[in-house]
Amino acid sequence: MRKQLMKGNEAIVRSAILAGCRAFYGYPITPASEITEAAAEFLPRVGGVFLQAESEVAAINMLYGASSAGVRAMTASSGPGISLMQEGISYMAGAELPCVIADITRGGPGLGNIAAEQSDYHQVVKGGGNGSYHTLVLAPSSAQEMADLTALAFELADRYRNPVVVLADGFVGQMMEPVEFPQRATAPQTPAWAVTGTAESRGNLITSLHMGSDELEAHIQHLESKYRRAEREEARAEDWRTGDAEIVLVGYGIVGRILKAVTAEARAEGIPVGLLRPITLYPFPTRNFQRLVPRARVFLVVEMSNGQLVEDVRLALNGARPVEFFGRMGGNVPSHGEVLALVRRLARQYGVVMEREEERMAHV
Amino acid sequence: MSSEFISEYEVIHAKPKAFYETYARKDELQHQTHYCPGCGHGTIHKMLAQAMDEFGIKDRTILISPVGCSVFAYYYFDVGNVQAAHGRASAVATAVKRSRPESIVISYQGDGDLAAIGSAEILHAANRGEPIAVIFVNNAIYSMTGGQFAPTTLIGQKSTTTPGGRSAIHEGYPLHVSELLATLEAPMYIERVGLGDNRQIAQASRAIRRAVENQVRGLGFSFIEVLSPCPTIWRLSPVESQRWVREVMEKTYPLAVFRDRTKDAQPRPMPQEPPALDTIPQIIGVANGDVPEDSAIRHEPVTDVDLHVRVAGFGGQGVLLLGEVLAEAGLDAGLEVSWLPSYGPEMRSGTSNCHVRLSREPIDSPLVTAPNVLVAMNEPSLKKFDKSVQARGWVIYNGDAFPPECVREDVHVLALPFTQIADALGDARAANMVMLGALLEIADALPQTSVDAALRRLVKNPRFFELDERALARGRELYRESVREVCHAG
Structure with missing residues (x-):
């Protein structure tokens, strides 16, 4: 079949439905509203529920209800709305309820603006709600990945009984690229733990409340064991031309795409540059970073924020290599030119060995 | 009280079947509730459990418990249980019911939970006419957290955060949730009842039964507000507390049916059968046939x-x-x-x-x-x-x-x-x-x-x-x- 030209935001909803999502509770916000609008159009037609809630607070708690009832459920929002959802996300992680949340990040703090930023990293990856929990976080960089990672998000949410966030920026949400979908819709089984209003599920209880101190500690340790398993099994990253890279560019989402172009341009100049693009932001692909330490002289993290991902890169490298940072904010995008200029400066500063002419020609 | 009034009732010395035999989810004292002596929750729980028994809906029922004294309602009710965040029970109930339309969904909430932090969620659930039953327990105070002011606190009533008593100038007036919701078009049934004496209790029991019945009949949103004693926080004896409900609370919160549209109401239509799984790619426009093949003529x-x-x-x-x-x-x-x-x-x-x-x-x-x-x-x-x-x-x-x-x-x-x-x-x-x-x-x-x-x-x-x-x-x-x-x- 031929691929379809489609916005990332539209791809998310179609992929979610194919993955068995039958409940969408949302609240409009730029630049995520296309997701909510597409859900309003399609979910009722596939026997699902769509409801525009009175607030993001209500929307995430409706997800809590739908998920408690054993239905695959999702919502979509952007920074300010995600802030309001943090209460429910914490409750869902505590009550071990799966759900998928798409965050199409915009400018902040506060009302900020509606342009694309990557400044929700901290609130999403580190968890903005209370308590010892994590959300699993996937970071698509293309319309196709919006579809693929949404499907993966539903699988992971069920596998780990935990909220999963698809963290994208306004560009990835708004841009159209060719997208291909599986031709089969999945019908997930109702989980045995769900409360469905049947004799079999009557003994089930959904709660995040654990009154005894030992009881709560044991519960948190149980959650932690899931996160450790996710760290072992689910971390993903795209390595691109990192094999011989002395400068490793790091960026996720749309920035990963820009850095790919920069990598090609720097290589053409003989600078051995590679790109490491985290696809899972939690669990963080720590081993992918450590593998590059022997060859790399410096890591350059580029973000559309004041430097949030960079903290995880520093933790992953644990001082083994210097980590430089370049960020643009407010809807400004790091341009190829400014990143390339920085790469050239780093090549001089860190004594990067330029490729010989014949090696360079091999890339062209 | 006249004898013909109580003659409607059969005296049963047994727990309703919708309660667990022993409360295994409790740490200790598994034969009794955690509620204080004279607290209204025990009475309201029993009314609800009796209604569940009467309609034989224990297997179908999903109870949403709030944050507040009744946070542990799931200790007692032998039904599907979902415990919600503070104030969000109506939102949770909305989605549970929409996900499982055959189930009987009961949102059980106190006045701090429903009338303050959850005021938006209850207003919109009511306005959408969600076909659920909401039991709203109004004791005019935050009890679980130790007696702070609630939107329902009476004028002049002291609380730990209105030590001089509630003043209309400073905290505004007591919130009349039943009257407020009765301004909306969608609700099917709204009634305020009390636990001030046996007559009130009998009426409360009928009202709760009514709310459950409405849902069993597939009708819309039902809301029962119960004026409920809290002897511990009110610092009154159980008997004095009942009197306070009757003689003081009721003056601010008159007992009445504020909405009853059940007589001519038709059951809400159940959702249609979902389409066959193999038709879904086509419905959402991603099936092979929807996407034209590349142009036959290739151009170099x-x-x-x-x-x-x-x-x-x-x-x-x-x-x-x-x-x-x-x-x-x-x-x-x-x-x-x-x-x-x-x-x-x-x-x-x-x-x-x-x-x-x-x-x-x-x-x-x-x-x-x-x-x-x-x-x-x-x-x-x-x-x-x-x-x-x-x-x-x-x-x-x-x-x-x-x-x-x-x-x-x-x-x-x-x-x-x-x-x-x-x-x-x-x-x-x-x-x-x-x-x-x-x-x-x-x-x-x-x-x-x-x-x-x-x-x-x-x-x-x-x-x-x-x-x-x-x-x-x-x-x-x-x-x-x-x-x-x-x-x-x-």
């Missing part, structure tokens, strides 16, 4: 395709459509493509632009910061982007007077009054397609069949399709005609 590009196009103009000039037709045509021709609309602060300022990439290779960045073709549909757009055009790139400009300050020695320029040309074709709005025609002729990378296919997909109106086809052809022709006149520098 004259040169390797690597288009970095920026299209810019006023909103309404068809900037985005121009880019979309180009991207669709590229996809049809088997190329890698991306299309990115102007996005962010600039999109509200009346100007519009988009980035389009077409390449034989996978597209690295979809952002076009250095275009090799700039389509500038007006002067401000030209001035905004002309410096970014790559050397030996092209500027296609809508205007015959090319601004002298934009002249560059190292780029090709095709400047024509495209709007007037389109007007002559029948509609000035087709200027975007005339310019696209010129671009296509310059780039010489796409077969016309692919362009036709893209246009057919994006322009459904036959009149505009025909116009756009002529506009594209005119654009190609204009480039060919003007090619000798254009200065090729660099």
